[in-house]
Amino acid sequence: LSKNRQIFIKDVPQAEVAENHFEHRTGVIPDPGPGQVLVKTILLSVDPANRAYMNFDTFNPKMGAGQVLGAFGIAEVLSGDGLDPGTLVFCQPGWQEYAAIDTATAIPVKVRSKLSHHLGVLGLTGMTAYFGMLDIGEPREGETVLVSAAAGATGNVAGQLARIHGARVVGITSSDEKNRYLQDELGFAATVNRKSPTFFDDVKAACPDGVDVFFDNTGGPALDAALQVFNQKSRLVVCGAISTYNTDRPGAALNIQLTQLALLRLKVQGFVVLDDIARWPEAEEKMAGWINAGALKPVEEIIDGLENAPRALIGLLAGENLGKRMVRVAPDPS
Amino acid sequence: LSKNRQIFIKDVPQAEVAENHFEHRTGVIPDPGPGQVLVKTILLSVDPANRAYMNFDTFNPKMGAGQVLGAFGIAEVLSGDGLDPGTLVFCQPGWQEYAAIDTATAIPVKVRSKLSHHLGVLGLTGMTAYFGMLDIGEPREGETVLVSAAAGATGNVAGQLARIHGARVVGITSSDEKNRYLQDELGFAATVNRKSPTFFDDVKAACPDGVDVFFDNTGGPALDAALQVFNQKSRLVVCGAISTYNTDRPGAALNIQLTQLALLRLKVQGFVVLDDIARWPEAEEKMAGWINAGALKPVEEIIDGLENAPRALIGLLAGENLGKRMVRVAPDPS
Numbered sequence: 171l172s173k174n175r176q177i178f179i180k181d182v183p184q185a186e187v188a189e190n191h192f193e194h195r196t197g198v199i200p201d202p203g204p205g206q207v208l209v210k211t212i213l214l215s216v217d218p219a220n221r222a223y224m225n226f227d228t229f230n231p232k233m234g235a236g237q238v239l240g241a242f243g244i245a246e247v248l249s250g251d252g253l254d255p256g257t258l259v260f261c262q263p264g265w266q267e268y269a270a271i272d273t274a275t276a277i278p279v280k281v282r283s284k285l286s287h288h289l290g291v292l293g294l295t296g297m298t299a300y301f302g303m304l305d306i307g308e309p310r311e312g313e314t315v316l317v318s319a320a321a322g323a324t325g326n327v328a329g330q331l332a333r334i335h336g337a338r339v340v341g342i343t344s345s346d347e348k349n350r351y352l353q354d355e356l357g358f359a360a361t362v363n364r365k366s367p368t369f370f371d372d373v374k375a376a377c378p379d380g381v382d383v384f385f386d387n388t389g390g391p392a393l394d395a396a397l398q399v400f401n402q403k404s405r406l407v408v409c410g411a412i413s414t415y416n417t418d419r420p421g422a423a424l425n426i427q428l429t430q431l432a433l434l435r436l437k438v439q440g441f442v443v444l445d446d447i448a449r450w451p452e453a454e455e456k457m458a459g460w461i462n463a464g465a466l467k468p469v470e471e472i473i474d475g476l477e478n479a480p481r482a483l484i485g486l487l488a489g490e491n492l493g494k495r496m497v498r499v500a501p502d503p504s
Numbered sequence: 505l506s507k508n509r510q511i512f513i514k515d516v517p518q519a520e521v522a523e524n525h526f527e528h529r530t531g532v533i534p535d536p537g538p539g540q541v542l543v544k545t546i547l548l549s550v551d552p553a554n555r556a557y558m559n560f561d562t563f564n565p566k567m568g569a570g571q572v573l574g575a576f577g578i579a580e581v582l583s584g585d586g587l588d589p590g591t592l593v594f595c596q597p598g599w600q601e602y603a604a605i606d607t608a609t610a611i612p613v614k615v616r617s618k619l620s621h622h623l624g625v626l627g628l629t630g631m632t633a634y635f636g637m638l639d640i641g642e643p644r645e646g647e648t649v650l651v652s653a654a655a656g657a658t659g660n661v662a663g664q665l666a667r668i669h670g671a672r673v674v675g676i677t678s679s680d681e682k683n684r685y686l687q688d689e690l691g692f693a694a695t696v697n698r699k700s701p702t703f704f705d706d707v708k709a710a711c712p713d714g715v716d717v718f719f720d721n722t723g724g725p726a727l728d729a730a731l732q733v734f735n736q737k738s739r740l741v742v743c744g745a746i747s748t749y750n751t752d753r754p755g756a757a758l759n760i761q762l763t764q765l766a767l768l769r770l771k772v773q774g775f776v777v778l779d780d781i782a783r784w785p786e787a788e789e790k791m792a793g794w795i796n797a798g799a800l801k802p803v804e805e806i807i808d809g810l811e812n813a814p815r816a817l818i819g820l821l822a823g824e825n826l827g828k829r830m831v832r833v834a835p836d837p838s
Contacts, residue, residue, distance in 0.1 A: 222763070226763065227767075228767060229767070386762075389762045393762075403779075408762050408765050408766045409766065410762075410763075410766065411761070411762040411763050411766075414763075420763065421761035421762065421763050421764070422761060422762045422763065423761060423762070424758055424760065424761075424762060424765070426758065427745070427755035427756060427757060427758075428720075428723045428727075428742050428744075428745040428755065428756045428757070428758060428774070429556070429560065429744075429745050429748075429754065429755050429756065430755070431742050431758070431772070431774040432742045432743065432744065432745075432774035432775065432776065433561075433562060433563070433774065433776065434774060435773075435774050435775050435776060435779065436772075436773070436774050437771065437772070437773040437774075438765070438770075438771070438772040438773070439769075439770070439771040439772070439773075440762075440765040440766035440767065440768060440769050440770050440771075441766065441769050442766065442767065442769060445737075445769065
């Protein structure tokens with residue numbers, strides 16, 4: 171049997187993550203224990219959360235040196251309890267070719283579309299956009315919806331979903347090139363470059379009627395800018411705080427006073443998409459319908475080779491991706 | 505005709521409000537303009553918000569020297585457009601015996617109970633408790649609900665409503681005496697004195713299963729303590745920030761990081777009860793039903809004489825009241 175290529179955390183980064191925080195090794199293919207399956211990784215999801223895993227407890231306990239870095243992905247069941255070999259599952263194989271995982275945590279994928287879509291627009295990040303935007307943001311016809319990291323995997327879908335629901339969508343990204351793409355290809359009404367020296371004023375100018383929903387992936391300056399323009403009864407969807415994950419002070423504050431929050435009648439709500447996993451099939455079906463109708467455009471980029479996972483993450487945190495970034499570890503089995 | 509006793513703001517307090525910030529005068533009884541009514545004040549509501557009016561824009565523009573201090577109350581219509589003389593209305597007469605107010609802002613009171621109840625448990629503060637606790641807090645059977653300023657006009661009702669909905673209710677107040685009252689008379693399961701040197705630990709001990717809803721009237725240490733014990737999917741009802749109104753830094757921060765908020769799946773929501781005025785009659789009816797059934801106990805104290813309004817407010821901000829504090833300006837007309 172072939173060996174198992176793995177990428178371990180060598181040192182936990184104190185601020186910016188770099189290649190030397192990881193160690194590439196070749197280990198053995200594990201035997202699945204009782205209640206487990208052995209899976210072969212096909213695609214790995216590259217998420218800002220991968221960096222956060224090394225900062226603090228998330229839905230996973232904080233990860234440290236000597237562990238394979240955690241990551242979601244799509245994998246093929248090879249053997250073990252409770253799932254047939256050949257089953258494609260959404261799971262957390264981590265940065266390795268083979269993993270033994272608890273069967274209860276492996277979710278069979280009903281393939282409706284390109285397999286990569288099931289890790290992107292129909293997968294973790296698409297579902298995050300769906301439940302965050304529709305359950306918490308609740309965009310209505312004619313409202314203004316602002317999205318940070320709007321060219322990212324979650325942000326671009328969140329923005330498109332708001333547009334599908336009749337909102338005027340404004341995106342914040344880190345480059346004019348991404349902004350052009352959002353406006354030309356994804357139907358964003360306006361965009362703002364967060365690196366602009368007049369960023370706060372740019373946000374105001376792009377939202378002349380204020381903001382009713384802010385889908386926030388970043389925290390930091392984007393959130394502070396949004397706090398200037400919230401309308402009464404607006405909703406702040408707290409999806410992430412990417413702006414701080416790759417720093418020595420992960421977290422990001424909510425710089426609003428309680429009295430301002432009360433007088434704005436603002437709702438601020440956090441969520442974790444894994445809570446809604448029972449509702450994913452229903453959401454996937456709706457999303458697939460919008461994709462087929464041409465209303466929702468999947469945006470993804472696939473980087474080949476497990477060995478490129480650290481670079482893929484480092485680049486993602488630097489804002490170089492457009493849409494959903496993945497690493498291909500093995501060819502699609504079909 | 506008799507003169508109009510009025511209490512003006514003389515100097516805006518920079519921190520703690522005192523009697524010398526006000527000036528008692530005798531003015532003329534105003535003529536109502538078109539679209540206005542002349543009203544005679546019967547009862548004035550004493551609220552922490554009266555102090556906040558002098559700090560910043562609220563639902564009223566910021567108030568300053570030379571203005572009669574704004575205050576809600578129950579008044580009798582004497583003359584003017586659109587309402588019959590003798591009609592009792594909920595309105596903002598301010599700290600004076602007679603006021604000309606816009607008819608559109610005067611809400612006729614359908615008297616179901618003692619008139620004072622319509623300014624307390626069936627009025628502004630009771631409605632605040634009702635909509636904040638039930639629409640935003642949504643307490644469920646067996647959950648733990650924490651309330652700050654729990655012996656106050658809004659807090660005691662919020663706590664009783666949560667108890668009626670099957671929650672275990674924990675109150676935070678500033679004295680052991682108030683705490684005994686909450687436990688002995690109002691069915692609170694536990695209480696904490698915010699002046700205790702072990703306050704943070706006391707909150708933890710009083711909430712062994714964590715907190716699912718925090719109805720926060722104060723901000724400050726009570727909120728910081730609650731942030732330690734929130735369960736997943738908990739709700740923070742932002743009703744007020746009393747702890748800071750009577751200081752030189754009004755506002756109060758929400759000391760939580762976005763990542764913590766997201767991982768807690770916390771909902772933080774502000775509201776202003778005046779938004780729901782169309783739903784007050786429905787809420788009043790439910791509240792009156794609970795009062796009649798003995799499930800909801802009105803708690804109020806009435807201080808006689810307009811001239812005592814400043815003292816009533818100063819004492820309220822010092823935490824001396826139990827339940828709804830009002831000032832009687834004229835006898836009930838019935």
